[in-house]
Amino acid sequence: MNGNAQFKYHWWGKGDIDASIGIFFDGFSKILTATGIMTVVFGMPAQVVIGKVVPGIGLAILLGNLWYFYEARCLAHKEKRHNVTSQPFGIGASQLSGWLYLIIGPVYWQTGNSDLALQVGLAAAFVGGLVEILGGFAGRFIVETIPNSALMGNMASSAMVWLSIVGLAMVFDKPVYAVLPLFIIIIDYLGKADKRFAKIPSGVIAILIGTAVAWACGYLTPGALRDSFSEIGFYPPSLGIGDIAAGFKGIVPYLPVIIPLQINNFLSTLQGLESAKMAGDVYPERRSMIMDGVSTMTGALFGNPFPTTVYFGHPGWKELDARAGFSLVNGFLCLFICTTGLTGVLMALIPTEAVMVLLIFIGFSVTDNTFRSMDKKYYNVILLSMIPILFQYMQTLVSSSVQAAGLTMAAVTSEQFAAYSVPIQGIMYLGNGGFLTSLLLAGMLACVVDRRYKMAGVFALVMAFCAAIGMIHCEGIALLTGPGVIFGTVYLAVAALLFMKGHFFEPGSGQRA
Template sequence: MKFRYHWWGKGDIDASFGVFFDGFSKILSATGIMLFVFGMPANIVLGKIVPGIGLAIFAGNLWYFYEARSLAKKENRQNVTAQPFGIGASQLTGWLYLIMGPVYWQTGDAELAFQIGLAAALIGGFVEVLGGFIGRWLVSVIPHSALMGNMASSAIVWLSFVGIAMVFDRPVYALLPLFIIIIDYLGKADKRFQKIPSGLVAIVLGAAIAWGTGYLTPDNFTSAFSNLSFYPPTFCGIDIAKGFSGIFPFLPIIIPLQINNFLSTLQGVESAKSAGDIYPEKRSMIMDGCSTILGSLFGNPFPTTVYFGHPGWKELGARAGFSLVNAFAYLLICMTGLTGVLMALIPTEAVMVLLIFVGLSVTANTFQELDKKYTNVVLLSLIPILFQYIQTLISSAVQAAGTTVADIGASKFAEFSVPITGIQYLGNGAFLSSLLLAALLAYIVDKKYFFAAAMGGVLAFCSFVGMIHAESVALFPPEGVIFGIIYLVVGAFLTLKGFLFRGTAQKRKPSTESPVIP
């Protein structure tokens, strides 16, 4: 009998809501910043950027639906889950605050900021494609525990921590939905008589309470229809050409951000593999780059990527249906102006409860999959990313007060026992430093001191060029020189240790983890 893949599973409703609102909450924030902070004309933001986002995410989700369907047919399995896909949080904030924002603040030209953002995305897309050809090599030199630990740390912080903060910020209508998720998904309570997915119950309950308590109102809902129209994607080749004239100063920002981006895709593929769905990392990384390039050509300045969370959605029973739903939902909403209508109907915080579960699930699966000896690897990888979140909170808080961290000064923070300098050192380049520190520790755990020393050298190089611990990429920034020298000393010590204990490691029990993936 010919195999037929049933692409809609019991968890696809929850995954559709969770992945959609995770992505759209970022898009709404970016739209507000571009319209009301940068002062970009509505015809650029709503007429070019938002439709371009819709087209890029439509194309990418269609691909990942096809990829999951092909894998299911190849292996004759029904429980194949597609990889979640959208715009990465770090890429969106990086493009807004490190590329487009500075252009606007220096020139006052919102259109130029848009054009340089598009040119940056086009270059970033090619960097992602390049990542597809070096991804397997990266997997071969970076320990699996470091990759998974870095991914789990990002998921627990940027999904669970951020989500829980948002829920407790609006406890009246968001806390009960959270406890539904805690009881049914985290606690795995008996649901034999429950036919409706718990995630859908949580969202509907949160929306009902928000409407009943007046947080959502009919007036806001009806006013959201005022922006409805038809916004087809527009080819932006001329805009990109103009943007290239001012792109050079931003190359040191674009390249590291996109290296982080294709590493995120690589980690997403690795997490899917650990959950039982083996996708080719090269193909996934190339397709991410292609969707970024396509989006930039049609107005989207923000790079796309595979999201964290595949194991969580798989645990809920999702297959590939959520990719198809999100593909058409993004296209429809981004081309018609329905974004505001949707957010006026369902509160974002009520949907965040699903992302809290995904972050916790990814982290729990990481600990379950890895040997216990790598627990400290995961915990070490958490520290820079956690401090990156703290850094973001502090920066946002002082901006809300009408000032900046630099204006306040480190000495003033020290008076209140806030080690702001240390927080900034850890937060700058946190994704990369988290990965490299975890890799160094993983090699030490396996008694592979020469490999660990090499990671010390990589940490030193990244410090010397400002990719970690520094505010921006530059050759020999003062703080980078300090950290670089320290990392070189660490590397030298590990090299000496490797020579002293050469041969003894071979007599030990073989490692449960090999850095090389066949």
Template structure:
């Protein structure tokens, strides 16, 4: 197969990954402008071109990597690793670094520079993590690696888009039905049209007519605003701006956010590489993670404060029939969109509701893979590994609810003429109030570092199922170390922000609890070591 060959599956994969990437760019644009005071002109001229460079580098590398793997193995069905802006880091850097800096200084450039520092440090962690990640991968059961991804797929991908689907059923049901028909029902559409392309076209048409159905999707005047940003924007080298804030003092100030995000990015990318292997595509761990780190660093040097990552979703793109061409198409398309200021027009013409069916399907396939690509008797471990991500999603709902209630309260007080600097927040009520319907403290603790704790608990259960109690004890000891360092379960409330409390033994109960668990498994190992037949379930 020629490198420049584009298959029908590549076209479908392109539409799916393109929509996913566009959603990330739309979100970061909204957060930068709405929370951090960035002028839209600055986002268009500096941030988006920088992001485009990082996305182009990664998409071209992973495409070439897949192409070379196909040549080396004589296969024509190799699918490139998907790649894009890291969603978790995006929210973390905006909410916990850039937004507080903007609040304190009222200077959007100060907030942007703080974001550059965080992204640069995260890229270095990704770079150095590539040299040890393969050892972690080989020592970790597949169920532990895939269950964490399945948890994200069910919550932050599938549930989010499923709820949007049921919020706008007249617009979203039909595109979803088209996707399900082609990829679950194996139905082929007339003229060989890709299902993803048909789904988006139908979605756009339904969104256009939504104003006549009582649920208008398109925003009035959106197209005119989009046209105003059209131009040509070369990436802006931002090394001097990064150098202004590159100091040990600033790094320590943001370390509680940067370090967990950097580690989670490495672990998340590692899990996605394992997911690709479970689908039949074996990519070199070290070079894959190196490219990810380089993409983040180059993007940062050209003004993007948002790290990149190997995306969740390889099994889904493979199920679409995508090969390496979809990655090339996506990289080129996103670059053109960002360099020519076309984000505004695309936002006006392609609402999220028109393309989210593809992303929802991807989430379903990823969650299914965690059960299909692991031994049947490891299914309980996969279920256990899902639970921390569910807690992470619940915390996001709690935070969103409190932000909404605080906004309503502030509006009411303003109408009443009451002047106050106080805000209604999670920190007001604490986490152990008896009136709360759920154990909020437990939900938040489980959500902190959920990618890591998911791996720990799933691995513990895998080895318990296999009767290897010593290995369960070792994984429990890993949990003890992570908890002692504050990488999991440790947090503090600052208003409605839930910050990782990165300091040794900040929450001493969890390291002690893991120590007791380790002792229990060790004792069990020594009492049962004469039993050589493992539990076959």
């Protein structure tokens, strides 16, 4: 008894060095990518991104990692054991791409106002945090209501499109120094069966080679690196309640993006907790999920527009005997880099596209794991759920191309698009609310595969409602607009067909075929 009373958790294990390096590079690659996309691709002022957004990201990552370190310590003391591994934590990959390309980017392209784009992104993250907190109470209900194949299919579709496909386009846009690192990652990924190479840090090697080629070919220059040092200083996170309040004025059109993305986000946290439980670390589910949402909301209050999440991978780090020390290293190191302006130096030192290869790999990995864990009968559900998200990316490309030509979408008619065989209305209908359409469509189709036709009809009714209020297929939230009436009516007809089919053919109806 006396020994137990004096138990002291040894929170640094032999695997914490590996975990610190792996999780830091994974998480910080997202920060570098976000910074590069906002400044280089979107053209947002570096002062706004480096001085306001990045410090908020660092604070959010620190707070979350401190919490999950605390949870690991509490669990270790409760069970009197040292082999407790904390939950890996950081910016969510699919949330990062969704916020960049579907919220912040469109606002900035339409208005040219970086402050407004950031404000809307912050308000969206704040609302997203609320959704995460509600997930702590509703997560189990959603898991039991929406088929797992639909949830995982929607997540895999999002990862494939917004991480892998978007990343591939960026990489092949800079083939001289980005394509070789991509193939280093792909070859390592496909060759994992060869255990002799399992310990080679291919991600680090890929980035180093891409960086070396970029410097050798003049894509990165000493002058730009010298200029980046002028940004070094102290950038403390600043409270931005007014920014969030201003952003709420423009947030409504983005609710169809925020809600399904954050449902996937808190479900990812739930899955991370489940995987930790299977590995022997049982954390309080609701509290952990709520604190994930609190981290997102707190980050938004201090300038971070990107939702945070628990990462997959806890069992792997536990197998290496990582405990909780990596959480402290990751949190404090991110905060230090994010608040000192060193992010700009790293961007001038390392090409964004070379870092993007890691996110491409994450997209492929998530999709591959989804297919491996699914029954083959659901493969079509996953593939079909990818279509709305793919069209959402096409919609973004078309809108950006029109704006690059100095025009607006409103200035180009459907007839002008049709003259070049561009079915713009179809692209827009499928792209508007694509994430939510994907989730609901996957739910409906998964129920059809399982011959649960009445439940599939319920999903069709929800789609009819969402169309009627403008959350899917419409330009914005509005009651019974033209597209909303059309698609709402169609989905009602689909629901009627499914309910009728369920009455005659659903197992247990007494009237089976």
